[in-house]
Every structure is written in structure tokens, then in C-alpha cells.
Ligand SMILES: Nc1nc2c(c(=O)[nH]1)N[C@H]1C(S)=C(S)[C@@H](COP(=O)(O)OP(=O)(O)OC[C@H]3O[C@@H](n4cnc5c(N)ncnc54)[C@H](O)[C@@H]3O)O[C@H]1N2
């Protein structure tokens with residue numbers, strides 16, 4: 001029997017797509033997720049979140065011309081010649097404390113005592129700090145002349161009325177919280193943190209710490225991905241291990257949909273006789289499985305499940321494959337849901353310290369350590385290409401990206417490097 005156009009038949013009779021590029025699969029995933037609807041939060045709650053919309057200031061900052069020093073508001077001409085040897089004496093009309101409108105106008109030949117933050121009285125052009133005077137109350141002796149505008153903080157010099165002060169996507173850290181309060185915004189629209197349900201499938205898996213019977217291994221994927229989801233700024237719910245049983249898997253997914261903006265599974269997506277995820281979800285008809293031209297991370301799935309069409313990403317079970325797939329597909333999707341750019345990790349160019357081999361026709365993401373301390377960044381491969389090498393993965397802080405058409409990269413060549421989170425002591 002001949003294979004249908006653009007695909008091939010499996011032994012089971014199911015149709016399999018031709019392998020797709022990394023970009024094609026990434027696009028499919030990104031098209032299938034959207035930024036979550038904004039949520040209006042009070043400032044204390046908004047701290048640490050990402051702004052969902054630009055913030056335009058309704059007020060100017062400072063809101064009025066005011067003094068930056070405790071001193072005397074003067075007309076510049078009146079004290080122009082003041083010096084230690086030729087001090088100028090001015091009568092003081094009164095005090096202007098911070099927090100009131102100035103009750104005085106400074107007429108030629110007079111001064112008013114002002115406090116830091118107090119409005120500059122009409123007529124005044126500069127402030128003489130108290131240190132340049134004798135500190136007089138009824139009259140003051142000025143020993144130094146200020147420049148025009150000196151020690152005056154002008155209305156709007158920091159923020160103009162109607163100015164965009166924060167852009168959508170900005171993380172609201174302490175200075176941003178302060179600015180929002182300063183411009184009188186008690187609430188702001190933020191992106192909700194996507195709620196991501198993580199589950200590991202596989203009947204060979206046991207909880208870390210449980211004794212291993214022959215053939216069993218500890219579930220590491222759900223812990224690793226939960227951590228990765230949290231590092232991406234999202235909420236993770238770790239469901240843990242789901243055995244390779246059709247009904248249990250379907251129930252597990254269904255049970256979780258209520259609290260999921262995205263579901264991530266690992267395992268069960270290759271060609272094994274017990275690869276249940278692929279079997280169960282492809283029967284639902286809404287999840288598409290592909291072989292992506294990359295190593296690690298070849299078998300991938302994406303689609304929607306449940307009444308709300310919740311997106312689901314099915315990652316391969318090999319831990320390194322799951323990790324690399326998270327970086328390449330899931331993290332960008334989470335960033336899209338968070339409404340934050342850029343979606344992808346930065347790529348830097350670095351000199352490869354040891355040669356690398358890469359499979360023909362696949363983009364390789366080789367684990368590596370980046371040393372950016374010298375004038376030219378250098379990158380050293382860590383371990384081999386095996387998708388089970390979690391020890392090596394934990395020693396890495398970068399991925400060398402070897403293009404599909406390259407099978408060998410010599411030491412000393414410049415390569416693209418995806419920079420991961422740095423965590424060296
Ligand atoms: N005949 C073929 N075999 C395989 C193919 C293929 O195309 N044809 N692809 C290989 C590739 S590439 C990968 S990647 C894996 C993906 O397999 P699955 O997603 O079906 O994952 P499993 O078979 O369930 O597990 C693979 C491997 O990873 C270990 N594993 C699984 N889950 C976890 C976990 N939560 N924590 C730690 N380790 C886990 C599992 O024990 C297996 O060793 O398929 C290849 N095979």
C-alpha cells in the first residue's frame with residue numbers, strides 16, 4: 001500500500017506528517033496561544049507583574065515649580081552681586097512650607113523663606129540655600145548669588161502631562177510602583193500569570209525518593225518543567241506522574257482543565273507501543289503530532305483540549321529533549337501569553353572551544369557553557385548529544401545552535417549560542 005501524499009502510514013495505519021522545521025512548529029504553537037485578558041490590580045498586588053497597557057500620566061511631575069532646598073526664594077537681580085565681601089540683605093515676607101500654595105508673591109527687593117518641596121512663590125526665580133545666608137527670619141543676609149532657576153524643580157521636568165511613562169510589557173518593579181503612585185495611579189492593568197499544568201506520563205516513573213524497582217526511574221521532568229514555568233513568570237501546577245493508561249491519562253487532563261491556561265505533558269509521543277499521549281490525544285482529533293527537524297526534541301505535539309479549547313503542548317519524555325523543547329517552544333508561548341517581548345532567548349555569537357558533530361537535516365541544540373568574560377565570548381560543549389544526559393544538562397548554561405545543513409563544526413568556529421539563565425556561584 002502506498003503512503004498518502006505528504007505523509008506516510010504507520011504500522012498502526014495512522015497517517016504521519018512529513019517532518020517540519022523548528023520555525024513551522026513554533027509558529028503553530030504561537031498561533032495557538034494568546035495574551036491573557038488584562039486584570040486590574042492595586043499597586044501592591046501589581047508589584048512583580050507585567051503591565052498590560054501603556055500608562056499615560058494624567059499629571060505633570062513635579063506637579064508645580066518647587067524648591068529643592070531649604071532656603072530663600074529670590075528674584076535673581078536682587079542678589080546678583082552677593083558675595084562674602086558684599087552680602088545683600090533682603091526683608092523676609094514670610095514662610096512657605098511644603099504642602100501649601102504659596103501665600104506670598106516675591107516683590108522686587110523681598111524674599112520668602114521656602115522649605116524643600118514647597119511651591120516656588122510667584123515672582124521668585126531661584127532659591128538661595130540657607131547655608132549661603134545667615135538664616136535670618138525677618139531679614140536675611142545673602143552671601144552668594146544663585147543662577148537663574150537654581151534649586152528650582154520645574155513643573156513637568158521629570159514627566160510631562162500626557163506622557164507615556166511605562167510601556168506595556170514592562171515588569172512592575174519597585175521604581176515602577178513608585179512612579180505609578182507618583183502619577184496618581186492606584187490601579188493598573190496587568191497580565192495575569194498563565195496557569196500551567198505540568199504532568200509526566202510514563203508507567204516507569206516513580207516519585208523522587210521512592211525506591212526504584214527494576215526498570216523504574218525517578219520522574220524528573222515534571223519538577224524540571226515546573227521550575228522552568230515558574231522561572232518564566234507563570235504559575236505552575238505539578239500534577240506529577242500519570243501512568244500510560246488511556247483512561248487515567250484522559251481523566252488526569254480533564255480534571256486539570258479547570259485551572260489551566262496551558263497543559264504541558266512529557267513522554268508518550270514517540271513510536272512506542274505504550275506511547276499513550278499520542279494515541280489518546282490524536283484520537284481526540286485536536287492535537288497534531290509532528291517530527292520536528294531538531295535534536296534533541298524531535299517528537300512534538302500541539303493542539304487544544306476540552307470545552308474551552310485549552311492549549312496543550314506535548315513534549316518528548318527524554319529529559320534533555322523536554323528541557324530543550326521547553327526553551328524552544330514553551331517559553332516563547334508563555335511569553336506570548338504574558339504579553340512580553342522578545343519571545344525568544346537572545347542568541348549571541350561565540351567561539352566554539354571544541355569541535356561538534358551534528359545530525360544532517362536537524363538543528364542541533366548542544367548543551368554548553370558560555371564564557372563571556374573575555375573580549376570574544378567562548379563556548380564549550382558539555383557532554384554528548386544523548387537526550388538522557390541530565391547530569392551534563394545541569395552543568396550547562398547555554399545551548400549551541402547548529403543549523404540543519406551543518407554536520408560538523410570545527411573548534412575555533414563562531415557559532416550561535418542561546419543563553420540560558422546563569423546560575424554560577
Ligand atoms: N522507534 C522510535 N523510537 C524513538 C523515537 C522514534 O522516532 N522512533 N524517537 C526517540 C526520541 S528522539 C525521543 S525524544 C523519545 C521520546 O519518547 P517519548 O516522548 O515517547 O517518551 P518516553 O518513551 O515516554 O520516554 C523516553 C525516555 O525518557 C524517559 N522519561 C520519560 N519521562 C520521564 C520523566 N518524567 N522523568 C525522567 N525521565 C523520563 C523514559 O524513561 C525514556 O527513557 O523517543 C525515542 N524513541
Ligand code: MOO
Nearest residue numbers: 296297298321387
Ligand atoms: O528528540 Mo529526541 O529528543 O532526539 O532524543
